[in-house]
Amino acid sequence: MLDETWRPDGVIGPREYFITRALDEGNYEISYRTDGRYIYVGLKVKTSGWVGVGISAGEGMRNGDIVFAYVTDDGRAIVEDHFGVSATQHLPDIELGGTSDIVEFGGKEEGGYTIIEFKRPVASKDKFDISLVEGMQTLIWAYGVDDSPEKHVAMGYIDVRLR
Numbered sequence: 001m002l003d004e005t006w007r008p009d010g011v012i013g014p015r016e017y018f019i020t021r022a023l024d025e026g027n028y029e030i031s032y033r034t035d036g037r038y039i040y041v042g043l044k045v046k047t048s049g050w051v052g053v054g055i056s057a058g059e060g061m062r063n064g065d066i067v068f069a070y071v072t073d074d075g076r077a078i079v080e081d082h083f084g085v086s087a088t089q090h091l092p093d094i095e096l097g098g099t100s101d102i103v104e105f106g107g108k109e110e111g112g113y114t115i116i117e118f119k120r121p122v123a124s125k126d127k128f129d130i131s132l133v134e135g136m137q138t139l140i141w142a143y144g145v146d147d148s149p150e151k152h153v154a155m156g157y158i159d160v161r162l163r
């Protein structure tokens with residue numbers, strides 16, 4: 001039962017999300033729920049660096065709809081809406097002429113983990129976003145060791161049913 005209100009407070013409550021999946025031997029945990037209009041995502045990753053998740057276009061990072069997030073040294077959560085411009089690079093949608101469609105977010109760093117929570121529309125009008133489909137969807141996931149956008153220490157793919 002989902003009896004907990006979603007709050008982007010950096011705490012992933014036991015009943016705040018529908019599903020939690022543990023990847024990378026438990027170092028990367030992704031939780032999510034949808035209400036038809038929005039998707040709500042919680043990431044809890046064993047790093048003090050950046051964390052990312054994206055909707056795959058089937059080509060690694062290229063053409064992927066990527067969320068790139070981190071918590072600054074003074075405790076502010078930064079959550080950016082990115083797009084995979086090539087197999088090796090992603091850029092903020094706003095730098096590409098698109099829009100940032102992460103409507104609410106928050107997070108914190110605690111006990112060696114970076115916890116990020118965000119909300120975005122299931123379908124956005126931005127051409128740098130991928131709308132969620134009915135049925136299975138492939139996500140890409142990754143994280144780094146610090147906040148600067150250096151290459152991941154771990155990354156991969158996961159198939160999920162998001163709506």
Ligand code: HEM
Nearest residue numbers: 052053054060061087088140141142149150151152155156
């Ligand atoms: C932060 C800056 C990033 C850099 C500099 C970077 C760099 C790269 C590079 C060079 C590759 C090519 C393969 C390799 O050398 O291992 C790659 C592949 C990949 N990246 Fe990133 N990446 C970044 C962020 C991300 C993020 C945020 C995600 C996911 C949300 C991600 C997911 C992937 C995946 C899934 C592949 C695998 C492609 C494949 O082999 O099928 N990366 N990345």
